[in-house]
Amino acid sequence: NAGVTQTPKFRILKIGQSMTLQCAQDMNHNYMYWYRQDPGMGLKLIYYSVGAGITDKGEVPNGYNVSRSTTEDFPLRLELAAPSQTSVYFCASSTAPPAYRYFGPGTRLTVT
Amino acid sequence: ILNVEQSPQSLHVQEGDSTNFTCSFPSSNFYALHWYRWETAKSPEALFVMTLNGDEKKKGRISATLNTKEGYSYLYIKGSQPEDSATYLCAFLSPDTGNQFYFGTGTSLTVIP
Numbered sequence: 001n002a003g004v005t006q007t008p009k010f011r012i013l014k015i016g017q018s019m020t021l022q023c024a025q026d027m028n029h030n031y032m033y034w035y036r037q038d039p040g041m042g043l044k045l046i047y048y049s050v051g052a053g054i055t056d057k058g059e060v061p062n063g064y065n066v067s068r069s070t071t072e073d074f075p076l077r078l079e080l081a082a083p084s085q086t087s088v089y090f091c092a093s094s095t096a097p098p099a100y101r102y103f104g105p106g107t108r109l110t111v112t
Numbered sequence: 113i114l115n116v117e118q119s120p121q122s123l124h125v126q127e128g129d130s131t132n133f134t135c136s137f138p139s140s141n142f143y144a145l146h147w148y149r150w151e152t153a154k155s156p157e158a159l160f161v162m163t164l165n166g167d168e169k170k171k172g173r174i175s176a177t178l179n180t181k182e183g184y185s186y187l188y189i190k191g192s193q194p195e196d197s198a199t200y201l202c203a204f205l206s207p208d209t210g211n212q213f214y215f216g217t218g219t220s221l222t223v224i225p
Contacts, residue, residue, distance in 0.1 A: 035215075042116070042201070042215035043156075058212060090155060098144030098205055100158035101213075 001026050004104035006091050012110045013081040021076040021107050023091030031094045032074040033058075033101065034066065036087040043090065049074055081111045116204045118216035125192050126224050132188045133219040135202030139183030146203040146213065147176055147187055156201060159187075192223040 007022045025032065030051045035043040045058030049068040063085060065077045074093075078085060088108050092101035117136045125131045137145065144163045148156040160169040165180040173190045189196055199220045203213040 040217065042217045043203075044215075045212050048212075097213075098146075098161055098163055100146050100148070100161050101156070103155035103157075105155050 003027065004091055004093055004102050006089075006104035006107050008107060009105065010108050012112065013078075015081060015083065015111060017081050018077065018079050019081070019109075021078070021089055021091075021109075023074045023076065023104060024072050025074075025091075025093040025102070025104075026072065027093060027102065028071060029093035029095055029102070030071065031096065031099075032068065033092045033094075034064070034074070034076045035090045035092065036060065037090060037106075038087050046076065046089075078109075083111050085109065086111045116202060116214045116216040118200075118202060118219050120219060121217070122220040122222070124222045124224060127192060127194060129192050129223075130188065130190045131192055131221065132186050133200065133221075135185045135187070135204075135216055137183050137185075137202075137204040137214075138206065139181060141206045141208050142180040142183075142204075143207055144205040145178060145185050146201075146205075147185070148201040148203065150199040150201055150218065152198070159200075187219075189221070192221070194223045194225050197221055197223045 004025045033048045034046040044060045047066040049055045090106050091104040094101045147159040150156040160176045162178040167178040169176050175188045178185045199218040201218045203215045205213045
């Protein structure tokens with residue numbers, strides 16, 4: 001099993017550009033999550049999904065959108081990138097709570 | 113938004129020393145607590161899932177305890193080794209938060225050979 005995979009690993013965006021961060025898992029987990037991690041801060045939940053076709057906002061959803069058309073994939077879209085979105089983004093998946101998260105390797109995004 | 117606090121923020125110990133750090137969380141409406149180990153340039157890896165007051169979990173030299181009535185969990189590392197150097201995160205889940213685990217900012221441990 002590959003577990004949770006994310007692409008790309010690194011990306012530099014200009015202000016106002018858009019992009020999609022890809023996330024896939026092969027563990028047949030219903031629950032998937034997107035987190036961002038800023039220096040000195042804990043992981044903050046952006047969006048999550050409890051199954052295909054179902055998504056919900058987390059703690060910091062502004063400026064992002066998600067979709068979940070399949071169990072395996074959970075892409076995160078940034079519209080109109082802003083410097084405040086410079087961060088490391090982690091995708092994760094799990095079975096139902098309180099199961100722990102399996103995290104992907106992360107995407108380091110810089111917006112300049 | 114709930115407060116999950118970890119202390120100390122960072123810790124340096126000598127190889128062979130035992131150490132412990134704390135995760136504090138709201139004591140009302142507890143559901144679960146996770147501990148993760150996060151090495152630099154890698155992604156967090158789960159250590160323990162704790163759900164019951166008085167829980168004690170152990171994995172090798174690492175163990176954790178849980179006190180839901182007073183709102184804290186301790187992580188212990190016995191005989192620290194350089195490979196234990198990492199950031200240790202806790203995450204708290206309450207029925208009040210739905211599916212959202214709130215993460216602490218972590219304790220950064222450096223074990224000096």
